[in-house]
Amino acid sequence: MLSQQTIQTIKATVPVLEQHGVEITTQFYKRLFEHHPELLNIFNHANQKKGRQQTALANTLYAAAQHIEQLEVLVPAVTQIAHKHRSLGVKKEHYPIVGEHLLAAMKEVLGEAATDEVIQAWGDAYGVIANIFIDVEESMYDEADWREFKPFIVSNKVKESAVITSFYLVAKDGQPAPSSKPGQYVTVKVKPEGEQYTSNRQYSLSSNQNEEYLRISVKKELNGKVSNYLHDDVKVGDEIEVSAPAGDFTLKQDSDSPAILISGGVGITPMMGMLHSIASANSSRKTAFIHACKNEQVQAFKQEASDLITAINGEIYTKYEDQSGRLSAEDLANFVNEDGEYYVCGPALFMKSVIAILSELGVPNEKIHFEFFGPAISFEQA
Numbered sequence: 477m478l479s480q481q482t483i484q485t486i487k488a489t490v491p492v493l494e495q496h497g498v499e500i501t502t503q504f505y506k507r508l509f510e511h512h513p514e515l516l517n518i519f520n521h522a523n524q525k526k527g528r529q530q531t532a533l534a535n536t537l538y539a540a541a542q543h544i545e546q547l548e549v550l551v552p553a554v555t556q557i558a559h560k561h562r563s564l565g566v567k568k569e570h571y572p573i574v575g576e577h578l579l580a581a582m583k584e585v586l587g588e589a590a591t592d593e594v595i596q597a598w599g600d601a602y603g604v605i606a607n608i609f610i611d612v613e614e615s616m617y618d619e620a621d622w623r624e625f626k627p628f629i630v631s632n633k634v635k636e637s638a639v640i641t642s643f644y645l646v647a648k649d650g651q652p653a654p655s656s657k658p659g660q661y662v663t664v665k666v667k668p669e670g671e672q673y674t675s676n677r678q679y680s681l682s683s684n685q686n687e688e689y690l691r692i693s694v695k696k697e698l699n700g701k702v703s704n705y706l707h708d709d710v711k712v713g714d715e716i717e718v719s720a721p722a723g724d725f726t727l728k729q730d731s732d733s734p735a736i737l738i739s740g741g742v743g744i745t746p747m748m749g750m751l752h753s754i755a756s757a758n759s760s761r762k763t764a765f766i767h768a769c770k771n772e773q774v775q776a777f778k779q780e781a782s783d784l785i786t787a788i789n790g791e792i793y794t795k796y797e798d799q800s801g802r803l804s805a806e807d808l809a810n811f812v813n814e815d816g817e818y819y820v821c822g823p824a825l826f827m828k829s830v831i832a833i834l835s836e837l838g839v840p841n842e843k844i845h846f847e848f849f850g851p852a853i854s855f856e857q858a
């Protein structure tokens with residue numbers, strides 16, 4: 477438990493964090509990688525360059541400071557981050573390293589304002605927050621089919637659209653695919669030739685949860701180091717390292733409320749996992765599959781989604797931006813259902829707009845489930 481004095485000191489530093497939060501975490505990462513370059517095998521170098529990770533960590537610390545007296549409100553966000561940490565192989569012993577460099581960065585940036593009392597208070601608070609993560613992650617490791625990474629063989633590679641290609645992955649040790657929930661992702665660890673460090677990326681599973689293989693479907697991103705490597709260099713028969721499935725953006729399977737699956741672009745991948753799951757459950761669950769993308773050339777799973785929806789008597793609606801603009805309130809109004817559960821995935825702007833439209837149409841917040849691709853921007857949104 478933190479003392480009342482510590483809590484007061486933490487709260488008093490919130491404005492300082494607001495002002496210097498990103499500066500501190502930028503300095504922190506610089507220090508961290510200077511002292512522990514091996515951690516570059518875990519962190520996403522592209523996110524680092526774009527400053528996204530700095531923002532995520534800064535926001536997390538800021539939120540933690542705000543909620544320091546009732547840390548339980550952070551649990552949903554901690555769970556989401558812990559899934560990602562677990563899928564990346566973040567370990568208990570990494571936490572003191574992060575804590576040490578975070579406090580040192582605070583001292584460097586804040587100078588005299590970082591009194592012994594402030595540093596002590598943040599050290600204590602960090603310890604409390606880190607222990608919450610460690611406990612949640614440890615139980616996730618216990619539940620996962622394996623810890624960290626396991627070698628998989630690419631058994632098939634299928635072009636789904638001009639920009640998206642699927643990779644079918646089977647475990648090298650001959651074991652069946654691990655258990656997963658529809659909507660979950662795996663972390664893929666690769667080391668493109670000439671690179672000094674491994675790179676990790678999360679990809680949603682687009683396959684049914686009961687298949688012998690895992691299927692990920694990857695969009696070739698402009699300058700995307702890993703996606704270009706997978707598209708251009710990885711061949712059938714090659715080996716890649718894969719984590720056990722993770723993530724809490726998952727279809728409620730024990731429910732028969734209507735499922736409205738709304739995706740933009742490559743956000744279609746977790747929706748395919750969910751659609752497969754509904755179709756294979758043979759339930760009479762009302763389902764709508766709504767997809768927005770630029771045009772037909774970049775549309776993945778056109779036939780597969782249509783076949784699955786036909787089999788379950790569901791509804792399908794596709795909107796091509798080049799032809800008729802973005803998803804509008806008018807489009808989505810046709811799918812508003814009092815008991816419906818809404819699952820939304822796609823680029824950040826798409827998500828913001830769809831979530832705002834659903835709210836305007838009267839869908840309660842707790843019925844809207846979503847996952848941003850890329851680091852979660854803030855605790856409040858998680």
Ligand code: HEM
Binds near residue numbers: 520529532564566605
């Ligand atoms: C991701 C917070 C400790 C490694 C994240 C994210 C947050 C976060 C907010 C973004 C989540 C998302 O993308 O959805 C924290 C907090 C920590 C902590 C508050 C301490 C209490 C650690 C430790 C490690 C670590 C000890 C390992 C050395 C990572 C990595 C990512 C990540 C590799 C993925 C993002 C990327 O590579 O760009 N963390 N973290 N974190 N964290 Fe942590």
